[in-house]
Amino acid sequence: MRIAMLSPIAWSTPPKKYGPWESVVSLLTEGLVKRGIDVTLFATADSHTSAKLHAVCPRPYEEDQSILVKACECLHISDVFERANEFDIIHNHFDYLPLTYSALVNTPVVTTVHGISSKKILPVYKKYNNKTFYVSISDAYRCHELDYIATVRHGIDIEGLHFNDRPQDYLLFLSRLHKDKGVKEAIEVAKKTGRKLRIAGFIADQAYFEKEVQPHIDNEQIIYEGHVDPERKKELLSNAYALLHMINYEEPFGLGVVEAMASGTPVIAMNLGSMPELISDGETGFLVNSIDEAADAVQKVASISRKKCRENVEKRFSVDRMVDDYIKVYETILKTCKREAERPWGHYEVLMQRPGYKVKTITVLPQGEISLQLHAHRNEHWYIVSGEGLVTKNGIQIRVLAGDSVDLSVNEEHRIKNIGNDNLIFIEVAQGDYLGEDDIVRLEDKYGRV
Incomplete structure (x- = not known):
């Protein structure tokens, strides 16, 4: 199995600090390589991997403002698809843009939908629905307008996190500083409970930070x-008394939540999005619906077993x-695509x-025949090789x-039957504005497919 792993290039893979999508890509890539799977990682040139690394962008564009983002993204994505025939599967972690290349190649494309930033990009996902494959990262974060081949929840490097059964007394907020992530609400919980709050993360919204966060920073509480x-x-995760995750949106997953629990730290989170899939209420943390409920939960944290x-x-993430889950996805895709290439008359x-x-090579078995059909979008030229x-x-x-040879025009009714005792093999060159296998109007068919 040969996998092209398409990582984002906002950050390196794995990221030096922030970069949740890149972090998941790195863990998956390394896990697949350990299983003996041939993986080529398409990422920034400063990325580190035991797979084959291929890069056109020298550094993450979030770390180098001189990089023209769109140009680098175009080069990065096109590089993968121009080499598509080298791979059995292209695994896209780069959001919706690579989908627009998927119909130009025969290699199946699977996209892990890490997040849909806006409803305005949904038309792209919808256009390639049922033509590519989508994986959700939680059951909660599935768009009802799309079809998914599986839900694969993220895994984390558990052994790389420090378990601590003797925490300090501070609460922790660990995420990007943005309204969605609820740092303002975490500060309110800390003040209600009189506990110290440590805040860690990059400032994603400067205006929000200056208005809602900075005035409360006193470097004491x-x-x-x-x-x-x-x-x-x-260190911050393992020493924290509890992690406050007071989100204000339907979060798709929450790597920081799982990493906290792996460190032994219970999580107090707003009951939104994927949180019920990650946190066992009363066992590994508390699901709450308000700041007051979160403050009450802080008083009950001692009842949670950090072990x-x-x-x-360890059991779930x-x-x-x-890696097991994704290998199953790959195997299902390969079986599905193989069936697409097989027909009752041959392959x-x-x-x-x-x-x-x-350009295709078509093999018709003895006495086999394709349906009487026509194409609305393409011309075809058939060249008989044997039979x-x-x-x-x-x-x-x-x-x-x-x-x-035979030439067939758009909307011209045609079929071919093998009348010999050997396989009939011919080359088909199709030319037109749409070349999908669904551009077939069947008029008669001996196999009952009309």
């Missing part, structure tokens, strides 16, 4: 740690489990596909042998 590196993050928090994550293989044309066939073209029958 409310402390801003800044955008911390991985080691400091691990059980860790054990729950390991990298091995995530075909796509040799090349580029914008405007596609003996009978072509029907607009009601006229033409016997064909090796070396013969």
